[in-house]
Amino acid sequence: xxxxxxxxxxxxxxxxxxxxVEVAFRLAETDDADVHTLFVVDTRLYGEPALxxxxxxxxxxxxxxxxxxxxxxxxxxxxxxxxxxxxxHGDPEVTIVEYADEIDADLLVMGYQGHxxxxxxxxxxxxxxxxxxxxxxxx
Numbered sequence: 001x002x003x004x005x006x007x008x009x010x011x012x013x014x015x016x017x018x019x020x021v022e023v024a025f026r027l028a029e030t031d032d033a034d035v036h037t038l039f040v041v042d043t044r045l046y047g048e049p050a051l052x053x054x055x056x057x058x059x060x061x062x063x064x065x066x067x068x069x070x071x072x073x074x075x076x077x078x079x080x081x082x083x084x085x086x087x088x089h090g091d092p093e094v095t096i097v098e099y100a101d102e103i104d105a106d107l108l109v110m111g112y113q114g115h116x117x118x119x120x121x122x123x124x125x126x127x128x129x130x131x132x133x134x135x136x137x138x139x
Contacts, residue, residue, distance in 0.1 A: 002106075005034065006104060006105050006106050007033050007107045008107070009021050009109045011069070014111060014113070016111025016112050016113050017110075018111075019111060020109045020110055020111040020139040021075075023109050023137065027109070028081045033106070034081075034083075035083045035084070036083075036084045036085075036103050036105065037069050037083060038088065038095075039065030039069055039086070040091075040095045041061045041065060041087065041088070042090075044091050062087060062089075066087065069085035072085070086099060092127075093128050097128055101132075106134070106135065107137060108135070108137070109136075109137045110138055
C-alpha cells in the first residue's frame with residue numbers, strides 16, 4: 001500500500017464497520033493520515049421527513065450516528081489521530097462516493113457488510129466500488 005493523507009471510513013456501527021475503523025486507525029497511525037468518519041442516514045425508503053413517525057425514526061438514526069461517530073472520534077483522539085466526523089442523509093452508495101470526492105480521500109476503508117436489512121449482502125460496498133475510481137480497502 002502507498003502513503004495516504006486522507007482516509008474515509010463510512011460506518012453504521014456494525015461489526016464489519018468497526019473492523020474497518022480499526023484498520024483505518026492503524027493506517028492513519030502509520031501514515032500520519034487524517035481519518036474522516038461518515039454515517040449516512042439512509043433515506044431511500046422513507047424520503048426526507050414528512051410524517052411524524054418517519055421523522056422520529058430518521059431522528060433516531062441520526063442520533064445513533066452521532067453516538068457512533070462521537071465514540072470513534074474519542075478513540076482516535078486517544079491514539080493521536082485527527083478524526084473528522086460527518087453525518088449525511090441520502091442513498092449510502094451515492095453519499096459515500098460524493099463525500100469521498102468532496103474530501104479528496106486517498107483511501108476508503110469499508111466493511112464488507114453493514115446493518116442494512118433492505119439490500120443484499122455487500123450491496124452498498126458494490127455500489128461504491130462501481131461508482132468510484134478511488135482506492136477501496138474491504139475489511
